[in-house]
Amino acid sequence: MDICKDSQRCTGCSACLSVCPRSAIQIAEDSHGFYRPKIDESKCVECGLCQMVCPANGLTSNDLKMSPRRLLAYQADDAERLKSSSGAAFWTLATYVLNNGGVVYGACFDEDFRVVQRRCASVDDAQSCRGSKYSQGFVGSSFVEAYNDLKQGLDVLYSGTPCQIAGLRSFLSKKNYSGQLVTCDLICHGTPSNRMFRDYISFLEKKSGKKVIKYFHRPKDRGWGVHVEKALLDDGTALYNTIESNTWRDVFYSNNALNSSCYNCSYTDVNRVSDFTLADFLGVDRVRKGFNDHKGLSVVMVNSELAERIVASGVFEPGVTDISLEEVLPGNPMLERSSSPQGDVDGFWKAYEHKGFEGTARFVGAYGFVKSLKTLVKQLIKRK
Numbered sequence: 001m002d003i004c005k006d007s008q009r010c011t012g013c014s015a016c017l018s019v020c021p022r023s024a025i026q027i028a029e030d031s032h033g034f035y036r037p038k039i040d041e042s043k044c045v046e047c048g049l050c051q052m053v054c055p056a057n058g059l060t061s062n063d064l065k066m067s068p069r070r071l072l073a074y075q076a077d078d079a080e081r082l083k084s085s086s087g088a089a090f091w092t093l094a095t096y097v098l099n100n101g102g103v104v105y106g107a108c109f110d111e112d113f114r115v116v117q118r119r120c121a122s123v124d125d126a127q128s129c130r131g132s133k134y135s136q137g138f139v140g141s142s143f144v145e146a147y148n149d150l151k152q153g154l155d156v157l158y159s160g161t162p163c164q165i166a167g168l169r170s171f172l173s174k175k176n177y178s179g180q181l182v183t184c185d186l187i188c189h190g191t192p193s194n195r196m197f198r199d200y201i202s203f204l205e206k207k208s209g210k211k212v213i214k215y216f217h218r219p220k221d222r223g224w225g226v227h228v229e230k231a232l233l234d235d236g237t238a239l240y241n242t243i244e245s246n247t248w249r250d251v252f253y254s255n256n257a258l259n260s261s262c263y264n265c266s267y268t269d270v271n272r273v274s275d276f277t278l279a280d281f282l283g284v285d286r287v288r289k290g291f292n293d294h295k296g297l298s299v300v301m302v303n304s305e306l307a308e309r310i311v312a313s314g315v316f317e318p319g320v321t322d323i324s325l326e327e328v329l330p331g332n333p334m335l336e337r338s339s340s341p342q343g344d345v346d347g348f349w350k351a352y353e354h355k356g357f358e359g360t361a362r363f364v365g366a367y368g369f370v371k372s373l374k375t376l377v378k379q380l381i382k383r384k
Helices: 015-019 049-053 078-082 089-099 123-129 142-151 162-172 194-208 247-254 260-264 305-312 325-331 345-363 369-383
Strands: 025-029 035-039 070-074 103-109 115-120 156-159 181-186 212-216 230-233 238-240 276-280 298-302 320-323
Touching: 015 025, 015 049, 015 142, 015 162, 049 162, 070 305, 070 325, 089 103, 089 123, 089 156, 089 181, 089 276, 103 123, 103 142, 115 123, 115 142, 142 156, 142 162, 162 181, 181 305, 194 212, 194 230, 194 247, 194 345, 247 345, 298 305
Parallel strands: 103 156, 156 181, 181 276
Antiparallel strands: 025 035, 070 298, 070 320, 103 115, 212 230, 230 238, 276 298
């Protein structure tokens, strides 16, 4: 049986795996590295729960959405913002929940640079969830783990992409628990496959002759709003703002590497599926003169009554300012539309199948002679 009515809309959220009473579903990588459910027909009893819980079938996704009640601009103190991609809004929510005895689920890199949804019961554990992750995350058993925490009366902050939160809320919709669930999503550009990202890490290691031990999307070495990427190597050196270390950024923004569901995303909408929605306050200089100190500024969309109560408790004080949706929309177009591929997607994936990550990078002009020439010209212009 097919779980999704349209397989191209599957986000890999793992709600189906979480709800299956016979453990008949596994989540595996497809030929491009995206997570997809696979059914063990010898275990399946065709109960239909997986189809009913799947947000991609359109049965629940619209019912889960909430209109924003407030929008805030937020900046934590300098030390916390330095360790975050934006204004440290996620970290402020995470420490609020953890300090109240709760647990946090968020995206982190494992030792092989897989992005996984991880349960964190302490501030030290949650540090790995800070910062942007620009590839698809593996949910695994985290929905079931979160449900078990909620049944024990714990407060849970679950942070993820909107499609992951839709899957979680759909999974929990008919379940009883005594803990408080706080959900947090982001204004999402789309998710490339994590297998391709791991191939990119191997590409960096091949080009440098060294092992990558840590990776940062959008580090703040040059301040907030400057998107360059950084890889720490095992000899203590770093690849920073080089053609090689920025290759993933350029492939990502080509949009050709995204999951097929991202091109017709159900969640690129002002109405949100989470209590909180976070983003960078991109374009702030056009609407709030003098507001940007170049250290990081978050947008916080407050979408539910629960989120309003948390804000009213002072969790974001000081450092918070009310803003309008009209100020946020120009810099965050994925509140209104899905990402679109900028080239030949089929050709992109054929390049990946035949020549690996380097082939895709060359295909979109992110690596190779033309890229080197353009980079050299830009450097010469800057020197004048």
